[in-house]
Amino acid sequence: MEKIFQKLSLSSASLVLVILIGIFITLFSAAKPAIEEFGLHFLVDPTWNKEVPVDSTGSTLDTTVNNADENAIEDEDDMILDEDEESLTKTLYGGLVPIVGTILSTLIALTFALPIAMGIAVFLAEIASKSISKFVGMAIELLAAIPSIIFGMWGLYYFAPIISDTFGGYQVSLLTAGLVLGIMILPFMAAITRDSMNTTPDVLKESAYALGATKFEVVKDIIFPYSKVGIIGSIILALGRALGETMAVAFLIGAVYSLPEKITDPTISIPVAMAVNFGEASGLGESALFYLGLILFVMSFIIISIAKFYFLKKVKL
Amino acid sequence: MRLLLNKIFLTLSVISALIGIGFLGWILAVLFIKGLSSLHLSLFINDLVDGGLRNLLVGQLVLASLAGAIGIPLGMLAGIYIREYGRGKYPELIRDLSDIMMSAPSIVIGAFVYAIAVAPYGGANGFAGILALTIMMVPIIINTTDSMLSLVPKELREAGIALGASKYRVILDIVIKAAKVGIMTGILLAFARIAGETAPLLFTSETSNYFSLDLTQSFPSLTVSIYNLANEPEESSRDLAWAASFILTMMVLVINLLGRFITRNKHK
Numbered sequence: 001m002e003k004i005f006q007k008l009s010l011s012s013a014s015l016v017l018v019i020l021i022g023i024f025i026t027l028f029s030a031a032k033p034a035i036e037e038f039g040l041h042f043l044v045d046p047t048w049n050k051e052v053p054v055d056s057t058g059s060t061l062d063t064t065v066n067n068a069d070e071n072a073i074e075d076e077d078d079m080i081l082d083e084d085e086e087s088l089t090k091t092l093y094g095g096l097v098p099i100v101g102t103i104l105s106t107l108i109a110l111t112f113a114l115p116i117a118m119g120i121a122v123f124l125a126e127i128a129s130k131s132i133s134k135f136v137g138m139a140i141e142l143l144a145a146i147p148s149i150i151f152g153m154w155g156l157y158y159f160a161p162i163i164s165d166t167f168g169g170y171q172v173s174l175l176t177a178g179l180v181l182g183i184m185i186l187p188f189m190a191a192i193t194r195d196s197m198n199t200t201p202d203v204l205k206e207s208a209y210a211l212g213a214t215k216f217e218v219v220k221d222i223i224f225p226y227s228k229v230g231i232i233g234s235i236i237l238a239l240g241r242a243l244g245e246t247m248a249v250a251f252l253i254g255a256v257y258s259l260p261e262k263i264t265d266p267t268i269s270i271p272v273a274m275a276v277n278f279g280e281a282s283g284l285g286e287s288a289l290f291y292l293g294l295i296l297f298v299m300s301f302i303i304i305s306i307a308k309f310y311f312l313k314k315v316k317l
Numbered sequence: 318m319r320l321l322l323n324k325i326f327l328t329l330s331v332i333s334a335l336i337g338i339g340f341l342g343w344i345l346a347v348l349f350i351k352g353l354s355s356l357h358l359s360l361f362i363n364d365l366v367d368g369g370l371r372n373l374l375v376g377q378l379v380l381a382s383l384a385g386a387i388g389i390p391l392g393m394l395a396g397i398y399i400r401e402y403g404r405g406k407y408p409e410l411i412r413d414l415s416d417i418m419m420s421a422p423s424i425v426i427g428a429f430v431y432a433i434a435v436a437p438y439g440g441a442n443g444f445a446g447i448l449a450l451t452i453m454m455v456p457i458i459i460n461t462t463d464s465m466l467s468l469v470p471k472e473l474r475e476a477g478i479a480l481g482a483s484k485y486r487v488i489l490d491i492v493i494k495a496a497k498v499g500i501m502t503g504i505l506l507a508f509a510r511i512a513g514e515t516a517p518l519l520f521t522s523e524t525s526n527y528f529s530l531d532l533t534q535s536f537p538s539l540t541v542s543i544y545n546l547a548n549e550p551e552e553s554s555r556d557l558a559w560a561a562s563f564i565l566t567m568m569v570l571v572i573n574l575l576g577r578f579i580t581r582n583k584h585k
Contacts, residue, residue, distance in 0.1 A: 005485035006402055012394035013403070013411045016459070019452060020414050023421075023429045030432045119333025127330055136334050138577070143341040145506075145573045147513025149540055150562050153547050154344050157555075183340050190337065214323035237420065244422025246516040247544065271424040271516065278428070278520045293428045297421065304420045309413065 027297060030290035034093060037284060042291060045094020048257040049285060054090045093288035095270075095295065097257045101174065102269040102296070104260070105249060106242045108178025113186045114235065120186070121193035122219055137194075144187035152251030155180035160252060169264025170254065177253035177269070181242050189238040192312075196230025197223050233311025240303040244296060246271035270296045345566075352563020355556035365526040365542060368553070370561050372528040376537030377565075379530065380443065380522060381512040384450035389504055391451075392458025393493075399459065400466040401488050412463060419456040426452050427517040435521055443532030446522025450511045457510065461503025465496040498579060505576035509569045515540035539565055 028035075038045065120140060124133050159180060160171040167175060200223045208218045224231070254266020255276045268276075270292045281289055363369025395415070399408040427449055434445040469492050477487035493500070515538075518524075524541035525534070539561055546558035 002483045002485050005488075006398075009394040009398035009402055012391045013398040013408065013459075015391065016395060016411050016415045016418065016456065019455075020418060022433070023425070026429050026432045027425070030428075116333045116336055119330040120337050123330045123334040127327060128334070136338060139338050139341050142570060142573065143337065143344075145509060145569055146341075146344060146566055147515070147540065147569060149513070149515045149543055149547075150344065150348065150566055153543070153558065153562060154347050156547070158343070158347055186337060186340075214319055216323040216326035217319070219326070240420050244420075244424065246422070246424040247540075250544070251547070271422060274424050274428060275516060275519055278431070290428060290432070293425050297425045300420065300422055300425075301417060304417050305413075308416055 027294040034287035034291040046096040051089045098270045098273040101267040105178040109181035112182035117189035120190040124194045125197040140187045149247040152248040156251040172254035173264045175263045185238040192234035196227040200226045233307045236307035351559035355560040372537040373539040377539035388451040388454035392455045396459045396462025415456040415459045423516040441523035441535040443536030449517035449521045457507040465499035469495045502576040502580045509572040
């Protein structure tokens with residue numbers, strides 16, 4: 001019995017390793033056709049689902065087709081001409097637009113959430129009385145528990161109109177997606193930051209107060225330096241979360257494959273590309289989506305590892 | 318000057334807290350107003366095809382519960398291994414990997430399950446949805462079990478061993494019992510979290526307009542249907558989506574508060 005139980009628990013634990021390796025292998029093998037077809041050029045190619053003519057050997061006739069929008073228009077003319085003599089075409093997929101969209105929306109989210117999350121953490125850890133801190137802390141945690149699809153719907157119908165009235169541009173845009181994403185990671189960031197701040201020994205704070213320091217000075221000169229590592233870890237962890245968020249962004253980013261020129265332009269992110277296009281994709285298109293998924297997985301894996309193992313090792317969460 | 322700076326700083330901090338609460342209040346207010354105005358008793362009787370939500374509510378609960386039924390024992394066993402049995406570097410590795418998986422993008426897990434359980438099978442099915450939710454849930458349970466077991470004093474284990482109990486008896490009868498409340502809370506929070514997930518279900522279970530308990534076919538899911546309904550142009554679909562969102566959020570928040578309530582009572 002003892003042996004069985006031990007084996008059972010060991011195999012359950014090993015399942016984590018198996019699944020993780022399984023995810024890597026599966027994503028990689030599903031992405032393989034696209035990886036072989038586009039290679040690393042996929043990362044800098046802004047075209048998506050675009051048919052281009054190929055010669056009989058199967059290689060693309062015009063390789064500059066991917067580089068600029070002006071070229072793309074010319075090439076479309078070329079393509080029609082080419083089709084008269086050569087009817088072979090292939091479809092090009094590139095990941096630049098979703099990759100840029102993911103990074104930019106995450107950056108907007110961080111810029112928006114960072115100061116507010118720090119403010120909330122300071123409020124919870126240092127300013128509020130115990131009962132108020134408990135109440136506000138609970139409210140913030142409930143905010144974190146709301147399913148992301150609710151954030152998306154609320155964002156689309158209530159938040160986006162206000163943002164587009166204020167900043168102009170479309171209702172669905174990089175900006176609204178980034179801001180709602182920011183609201184979503186706010187509670188998470190605030191909670192970990194507060195926990196890091198709480199690790200500051202009271203003796204240090206009390207000595208500073210005894211010397212006549214104000215709250216601001218205590219936070220700036222004692223708590224921040226002391227809990228800096230944990231705070232940076234929480235920021236990076238929140239960044240990792242924001243990268244992979246799907247549903248809220250799916251409502252708000254617009255889901256168009258074009259590089260945004262302004263912050264109020266619609267674009268697309270990797271999770272949204274997968275959510276929106278997976279259903280109708282097949283063959284190379286599906287493989288390209290898996291390629292995007294692999295990129296996202298590796299990106300978040302690295303970011304979360306850095307946060308957890310470099311910065312948050314000391315802070316017990 | 319120092320005092321002024323301090324005042325500004327404190328004000329900004331309080332404003333941030335108000336912003337946080339403000340957003341929560343705003344979202345809840347929208348949910349209550351839009352949700353309650355489109356909430357009818359008939360929603361619980363009819364299926365989506367007749368303009369109701371019954372099949373979706375049942376479907377989502379079935380998916381989340383079965384994921385829990387698989388994920389909870391697996392996660393607890395793995396957590397027990399890490400904390401009680403593991404020696405050397407291996408349990409550390411599992412703990413770290415599980416932590417990473419906890420924050421892995423849910424859509425990627427959906428894509429993974431699609432590749433192993435939907436594409437080979439030939440279509441969306443309920444089992445795939447359950448698998449995706451289970452993969453989401455296990456790391457959370459591992460994390461909870463691991464940290465709750467670490468709070469159990471070593472002396473309890475030693476006392477059990479001294480009485481001649483075998484190790485697994487000590488773990489099941491003493492250690493787990495001592496950590497019961499914390500683990501319960503963790504399980505409730507994990508359940509609340511996966512019950513509201515959409516992305517892993519999008520192309521695994523998909524959703525269905527009809528009542529179904531057949532896990533070999535595409536399976537009704539509340540969250541996926543909310544996504545579809547919210548994107549439809551008709552006002553009536555969107556109202557239905559709001560009613561569904563209201564029910565979903567209330568469910569998630571109640572489970573969440575319940576979990577917190579249990580822990581608080583224990584520590585009184």
